[in-house]
Amino acid sequence: xxxxxxxxxxxxxxxxxxxxxxxxxxxxxxxxxxxxxxxxxxxxxxxxxxxxxxxxxxxxxxxxxxxxxxxxxxxxxxxxxxxxxxxxxxxxxxxxxxxxxxxxxxxxxxxxxxxxxxxxxxxxxxxxxxxxxxxxxxxxxxxxxxxxxxxxxxxxxxxxxxxxxxxxxxxxxxxxxxxxxxxxxxxxxxxxxxxxxxxxxxxxxxxxxxxxxxxxxxxxxxxxxxxxxxxxxxxxxxxxxxxxxxxxxxxxxxxxxxxxxxxxxxxxxxxxxxxxxxxxxxxxxxxxxxxxxxxxxxxxxxxxxxxxxxxxxxxxxxxxxxxxxxxxxxxxxxxxxxxxxxxxxxxxxxxxxxxxxxxxxxxxxxxxxxxxxxxxxxxxxxxxxxxxxxxxxxxxxxxxxxxxxxxxxxxxxxxxxxxxxxxxxxxxxxxxxxxxxxxxxxxxxxxxxxxxxxxxxxxxxxxxxxxxxxxxxxxxxxxxxxxxxxxxxxxxxxxxxxxxxxxxxxxxxxxxxxxxxxxxxxxxxxxxxxxxxxxxxxxxxxxxxxxxxxxxxxxxxxxxxxxxxxxxxxxxxxxxxxxxxxxxxxxxxxxxxxxxxxxxxxxxx
Numbered sequence: 001x002x003x004x005x006x007x008x009x010x011x012x013x014x015x016x017x018x019x020x021x022x023x024x025x026x027x028x029x030x031x032x033x034x035x036x037x038x039x040x041x042x043x044x045x046x047x048x049x050x051x052x053x054x055x056x057x058x059x060x061x062x063x064x065x066x067x068x069x070x071x072x073x074x075x076x077x078x079x080x081x082x083x084x085x086x087x088x089x090x091x092x093x094x095x096x097x098x099x100x101x102x103x104x105x106x107x108x109x110x111x112x113x114x115x116x117x118x119x120x121x122x123x124x125x126x127x128x129x130x131x132x133x134x135x136x137x138x139x140x141x142x143x144x145x146x147x148x149x150x151x152x153x154x155x156x157x158x159x160x161x162x163x164x165x166x167x168x169x170x171x172x173x174x175x176x177x178x179x180x181x182x183x184x185x186x187x188x189x190x191x192x193x194x195x196x197x198x199x200x201x202x203x204x205x206x207x208x209x210x211x212x213x214x215x216x217x218x219x220x221x222x223x224x225x226x227x228x229x230x231x232x233x234x235x236x237x238x239x240x241x242x243x244x245x246x247x248x249x250x251x252x253x254x255x256x257x258x259x260x261x262x263x264x265x266x267x268x269x270x271x272x273x274x275x276x277x278x279x280x281x282x283x284x285x286x287x288x289x290x291x292x293x294x295x296x297x298x299x300x301x302x303x304x305x306x307x308x309x310x311x312x313x314x315x316x317x318x319x320x321x322x323x324x325x326x327x328x329x330x331x332x333x334x335x336x337x338x339x340x341x342x343x344x345x346x347x348x349x350x351x352x353x354x355x356x357x358x359x360x361x362x363x364x365x366x367x368x369x370x371x372x373x374x375x376x377x378x379x380x381x382x383x384x385x386x387x388x389x390x391x392x393x394x395x396x397x398x399x400x401x402x403x404x405x406x407x408x409x410x411x412x413x414x415x416x417x418x419x420x421x422x423x424x425x426x427x428x429x430x431x432x433x434x435x436x437x438x439x440x441x442x443x444x445x446x447x448x449x450x451x452x453x454x455x456x457x458x459x460x461x462x463x464x465x466x467x468x469x470x471x472x473x474x475x476x477x478x479x480x481x482x483x484x485x486x487x488x489x490x491x492x493x494x495x496x497x498x499x500x501x502x503x504x505x506x507x508x509x510x511x512x513x514x515x516x517x518x519x520x521x522x523x524x525x526x527x528x529x530x531x532x533x534x535x536x537x538x539x540x541x542x543x544x545x546x547x548x549x550x551x552x553x554x555x556x557x558x559x560x561x562x563x564x565x566x567x568x569x570x571x572x573x574x575x576x577x578x579x580x581x582x583x584x585x586x587x588x589x590x591x592x593x594x595x596x597x598x599x600x601x602x603x604x605x
Contacts, residue, residue: 002066003272004192005225007086009073009114010096011104011468015126019096019165020059020072024260026168026181027061058223058274060258063185069258069274073110085210085285087113088300089225089274092120092192094184095142096165099125099133102141104405104468112149121146122191123160124170124184132436135162135174159191195272197227204291205229205237207269207277208298212285212341218254218278222289227298229291231255231269231277237290239283240297247287253279284341306347306360307400307447307471310367310570311384312336313356315580317589318494318520323582324380329355332381335374346370360389362471364451368567375566375583382589383570383579388448396476399446403429403472406441406457408465413439415460424449425478444472449481452571483574487533489526490590491519501540503556508534511561512588522593524577527562535595564588576601 008016060069071086087093093114097103103111114121123142125135139160146156161183163170170184171177206229209222231237233255239247256263256276269275283289288297314320314329321327326335333350336357340348347360361367364386371383391398404426408416413431420426426445434440450469457467489509499515511526519525519538528534564572569579569586576598580587592598 001062002189003069003195003198004066004092004188005069005071005090005195005272005274006092006094006188006192007071007073007090007114008094008096009110010126011098011101015098015165016096017072019124019126019163020070022165022168022181023061023070023184024059027063027185058258060260063189066189068185068188071274087117087119088208089210090119091195092122092188094124094188095121096124096126097138097142099128099135099138099162100130101407102134102138103145108145108149108470111145115146115149115151115155120155120191121158122184122187123158124163125160126163126165128162128174129164129167159187161187195225197225197272198270200228201230201271203228204293205231205235205269206288206290206294206298207231207275208300209239209283209285209287209289215278220280220283221256221276221278222280222283222285222287223274223276224289225274226269226271228271230271233265233267236292238292239280240288240290240295242286242288242297242300244295244297248280248282249292250279250281250283252277306345306389307362308364308367308386308388308451309358309360310386311351311356312359312371313382313384313578315380315382315582316355317382317523317580317587317593319518319580319582319587320380323584324375324378326377326379329357332374332379333357335377335379339370364567364571368570371570371581372566375581378583379581380583381581383581385573385575385577386451386570388446388451390477391474393474398474399448399477401444401472401475402447402450402469404441404443404445404450405468406443406465407434407438408441408461410437410439412461412465413441416441416457416465417443419453419456419460420445420449423482424453425481444475445469446475446478446481447471452484455568455571484572485531487528487531488524488577488588489528490533490535490595491523491525491538492521492535492595493537493539494520495539497525497538498541499556499558500542501538502558504540505536505538506559508536511559512564513538514561515558520589520593522590522595522598524588524590 008020010016058069058071060067071090073086095111125138127133128135161170161172162174168181169178170181172183206227207224208227209224211223213221215221231252233252236249236251238249241247255266255269257266258274263276277289286300312332314332315327336348336359340346345362349358351358367386371381374381388399404420406416417428420443421428424445426443426449428443430442432440454467457465489505497513497515497517497519502511502515505511505526509527509529513519513525525538564586566581566586569588573579573588576591578589578591580589590598592601
């Protein structure tokens with residue numbers, strides 16, 4: 001059977017996973033009466049809740065006499081480590097572009113990686129049935145993007161299709177029959193070359209591990225493409241590091257291949273196919289699994305460096321251990337090390353005290369997803385404000401800069417430009433009309449300036465703006481950037497909050513808690529309306545007397561409190577504050593709960 005390996009790449013929400021759903025249905029992967037879920041490839045709970053792809057996943061469909069291995073890739077720059085590794089396993093890419101939005105930042109990020117590897121793309125203009133679709137403009141923008149990224153003549157001469165993934169059709173012409181996805185299947189078979197590795201089937205076995213996972217029954221498993229040779233179950237092979245050091249020698253206990261949405265055991269792995277191996281104990285991502293006679297590892301793709309770091313610590317608040325069952329630093333460290341093994345974009349460092357760990361990664365969303373996964377597993381954590389990672393070159397301090405692309409209604413463009421280029425020290429690169437009363441703004445903004453900005457951006461644009469960001473490069477340090485302009489309300493007592501006390505505090509600012517909630521000394525219960533922190537007593541009840549008068553005993557009516565999501569809380573806190581995360585609740589607190597210690601640290605700092 002012929003073989004093709006492709007990846008589907010696109011910006012967030014341009015329809016990758018929905019298109020894969022239709023490819024699976026039309027290839028006969030599902031029975032006619034089989035119950036299927038929407039976005040079948042998004043198997044992770046958080047992926048389903050957020051509607052984004054976080055983990056790259058493989059599937060396989062058959063079209064005629066050809067089997068097509070398809071990789072569904074993440075669309076967010078924070079999970080770019082997944083994309084870079086996965087592109088090494090494929091021979092072609094299908095670039096999906098929203099016909100209304102055109103190429104967006106993540107399109108640029110992943111496409112640059114694909115072009116650098118010499119892959120020839122197929123462009124699919126998706127969602128052409130939307131009312132505001134402009135497929136011709138989007139196609140011209142894709143060509144300009146390829147030219148700017150240094151594509152060669154073969155890559156610039158790309159084929160394109162018009163499609164609607166949700167409706168399940170793709171055609172070479174905009175006014176085609178719109179019946180099915182056969183045009184896409186046929187183009188993949190014609191345009192994407194068969195794996196060149198098939199020619200090396202007679203050489204010794206070699207495979208580069210690109211993704212790591214664990215199976216509850218067969219243990220540690222590594223997935224990758226067989227670069228040369230064949231491998232049978234029961235054979236003994238070894239693992240080499242990127243530097244050529246021998247890691248281990250092991251017997252292959254199982255070989256799995258992708259068939260539809262599942263994996264099936266096979267007896268022999270062939271050159272060019274994407275397979276999963278079991279049996280190793282230490283080998284990990286970017287290692288070479290090979291025949292015992294081989295001593296030179298396969299080259300592994302370098303990974304872009306982390307740009308932000310967050311400190312994960314134990315939860316040492318008075319309410320620690322009430323919600324979760326994993327609270328010790330040893331257990332937290334084991335979980336983080338396990339994450340770093342499978343996610344090469346994350347780096348873990350110990351701190352001198354041993355009770356906290358510095359986790360470095362690509363962005364706030366990536367950190368938020370890791371913390372959310374850990375809290376669902378029963379962990380309790382205290383999380384610091386994200387810090388940008390600086391770099392020293394030739395005696396100069398450099399900081400990461402991100403390219404920000406904003407689509408807003410014309411009336412809000414002024415306030416967005418003012419916030420990005422003023423207090424956040426960004427540089428305006430481009431501003432142009434985006435049609436239908438909207439403006440597109442492109443700016444280069446220091447990563448420091450974007451921490452905590454998204455919530456403010458949604459407020460400034462009344463929830464109508466769309467902001468996309470991607471790592472752009474390094475620039476000389478731009479000096480101090482102002483943080484939050486207001487202080488917080490800090491509880492001075494331990495106990496249960498009282499409605500009457502909170503009602504009296506509403507004049508002081510916005511509250512983060514409601515009545516009858518557990519609070520403790522040093523916990524942040526609201527935002528002060530002024531720029532200083534204020535210690536308050538949320539436990540103070542109404543003094544009762546024997547005097548009764550009309551109107552004095554009316555029920556207290558509280559304004560509903562502001563409830564922050566995990567990402568909002570992490571972006572909100574300052575350097576002297578922490579986010580307390582448990583399986584049931586997210587709280588804000590001061591780093592030092594004792595007010596005297598806070599004052600001493602403020603004087604020392």
